[in-house]
Amino acid sequence: MRKRQRVLASVAGAASLALIAACSPGSGDGGGDGTIQFLGPEDPAFFEPLIEAFEASHEGYTVEYTQVPFDQYNSTVQQRLSAGDESIDVYAVDQPRVPWMAAQGLLEDLSDLEDRAREATTEGQYSTGIHQDKLWALPVWNSTQLMFVNQDALAAADIEGPGTDPSERWTWEQTAEAAEAAQEAGTEWGLLLEQTDFYYQLQPLMESKGGGSGVVGEDMLDQDVANAEWVEAMEWFGATFEDGLSPRGVGTFETSPLFSGGDVAFFVGGPWDLGEFADSDVDWTVAPMPYFEGGEEVTPSGSWSWGVNPASQAKDAARLFLEYAALDPAGNLASTERQTIIPANTEAAEEYLPRMDALAGDRSAGAADLISHEVANTGVVRPVTVGYAQFEEVMNTAFADIRNGSDAASRLEQAGEQLEDAWAPLR
C-alpha cells in the first residue's frame, strides 16, 4: 500500500512539473525546420495554389496556414502578437492598421525591400505599408466596390437599371427609389450593402457628402465624425433599414446569399462577389457604386497587406514567403487563383483583371473596365493613423446602432466622445 502511495505521489509530482513546463514560454512552432506559420482571415482553400507554388519553387520550405474568422481576426492577432506569440511567422494585416501594429512593435521592419516594393505596386498601395518613413508590410491585394443589379427584380418593376459606364453612375437617391419600386413589384429587399456596419464600405457615404474620413489633425488623432455631412449620410443609411429597404437582422458578410437567392434588387459588394454570384440563377449585371446627388463620386479601396511577426523564430523563411506572395507576379497571381480579388502587384493585376469580365459569362461583362476605373479615379483610402484600430472599433459599433434604429446625430456625438477617450492613451 505504502509503495503504491509513493508511486502515485511521484506521478503527482511529475504531473506538477509537466504543468509548470507547459506554462513556461516555449520555443513555439516556428523554427529552423523550414516551416512557415501563416495566419489570415480567408478560407484555407484560397491559399492552396499560392502555397503549392511557393513550396515547389522553394525547396525545403513548407507553409502552414491557419484561418481566424474575419469578425475576430483583428482582436485575435492583437491578443496573440502582443503576448509575444512565436507561432506566427507571417500574418495578414488590414492596411489602415499597419501604423498601429508597427507602433506597437508587432511588425518587422521591411525597409530593405522599399525599392522592390515600390516597383511592384502602385504608389498608393505602397504607401499603405509606410509608418514613420519605414516599410512594415507589403500589399497583397487591392479592392473596390461595385453595385450588383438584379435584372429580374427590375424587370418586374419595369425599371431600366444602370449600366457599367461610370459616367452614367446612379445616385443613392435614384437607387433607393428604384429599390422601393422593385419591392413593391415583389422583391423582398430593395437595397443591401454587403458590410452593413463596417467603416470600409460606409466611408464613401460620408465622403460623397463631403464630410471627410472622420479623422483630422496634424497627428491624425482628432475626430470629426459628427459634422453635418456625416449626420446626413448616416440619417440616410439608418432610414434604409427603418423604411424596410434593407433587413436589420443580417450581419456583415451574411448578406450575399440574399442577393444570390434573388431576394435583393441592388447589392453593393466587392469584386469577390463576381465569383460568388457566378453560380446564382439570378440574372444580374454590375454597375458603379452610387454617390449622393450633388456629391462626389467615391468608392472604398485597400485590402490586406502581409507582414512578419518580430517574435517569429523563422523570419528569413517568413520574408521569403512574403516576398513571393507580394513582389513576385507569379506568387501574387497564385494568391488570387481561387478567389476574385484585385492583385496589388501591378504586373499580376494586368494579367488578372481581364479575367473578371468572363467570371460569370455575360453577367459580369464590363466588370474589368469598371474596376480599373474605380481603382484609378474614385477610390478613397481609409485614414492612415496609429488610432485606426480604435477608430474602426468605435465607428463600426456606432454604425450597427444606427442601423438598429439609434438617432444618427446623437449616436455620432457619442462616438466622437468615445474616440477622444480611446485615443487619449495614444497621445
Next chain:
Amino acid sequence: MSGPSTRAGDGGRAVSARPRPGHYRRPWWRGTAAVALAFLLPSLVALTLLRLLPGATALWESLHHTSLLSGRSFVGLGNYLDLFANADFRGAVAVTLLFTLVVNPLQVAVSVALAVLYTRRRMAGSKVWRALVILPIATPPAVSAVVWSVIFRPEGGLANALLAVVGLPPQGFLTSPDQALASIIVLLSWIGVGYWMLFLIAGINDIPAELYEAAELDGASPVRAFLNVTLPMLRRPLSFVLVAATVSNLLVFAPVQILTGGGPEGSTNLLMYDIYSRAYSLGDMGRAQAEVVVLVVITLVIVAVQFRMLRSED
C-alpha cells in the same frame, strides 16, 4: 489510504521508533506529509500558475499605463479613476448587475422546478424530456449563439414566426436595445438550466424517501413537502448551483461577442466583453486590467453575500 486502521497499525511502531542516540531518523520527504504534499502539488501549482499569478499580474498591470509615445509608467489608481469616469464602463457595470440580478434567480428557479418535476413527479416520457433539457449542454456556446441568432432574426426568424401565429407583431430581439439583454438571458438559460438541473437532480435523489413518506402520513401537500422537505435538504447542492451559476454568468463572453458586440447602444455590454474589447480592440491594456480587478471584486462581493444569506438560513 491513510485511514484509521493504518494509523492504529503505525501506533505500535511509533513507540518502538522513539528517537534514540545513533538511531536512523526518517527524513521528512519520506514521511506522510511529503506524500500528501505531492498529491496536493498539481492543484497548488495549477492554482498558482492559472489563478493567483494572472490575478497578481492583472493587479500590478492595472497600476500602470502604457502609451505609444511615453512608454510604460506607474499611474497608481489612475486607471481606476479613468474607468469610473468613463460612461461606457459605468454602463457595462450597470448592465452586468442587472443581468446578474435576473439571470441567476431565473436559472436556479427553473432548474429546481425541472429537477423536482423529473424526480418527484411521474410524467410520461420524463427521460426523453430530461435528455432534451440536457442536450444544449453538449452544444458549443458558439454554435448555440449562431442557432439563436437565426431564431431571433427580426425578419424571417423562428421567434417572430411563432409570435405571428398567436397574432403578435414582430419584435427586434437582438437588434432592439430594450430586448437584446433579455434575448441573451433566454439563450444562456437554454444552455444553463439543463446543466444546473443535473446537480439538483443528484441532490434530490439523495434525500431519504422516508422523509417524504412521513410528510405524506402527516397529510402534507406536494407544495408543503417541497417547502419543508425538498428545499431544506437541497440547501447544499443549491448553494453550489447558485454560486457556480453566478460566477459562470459573470464570465459570459462568447454569445455577446458573436451576437451583439455589446450593442445595441451598449445594452448587452457585459463586463467580460467590455474587458476584451478594451484590451484587444482598443488596445488599452492598463484600463482593461483595472476592469479585470473590478470584475473580480464584484464577483467576490456577490458570492460573499450569497454565502452569508445561505448561512443565515441555517
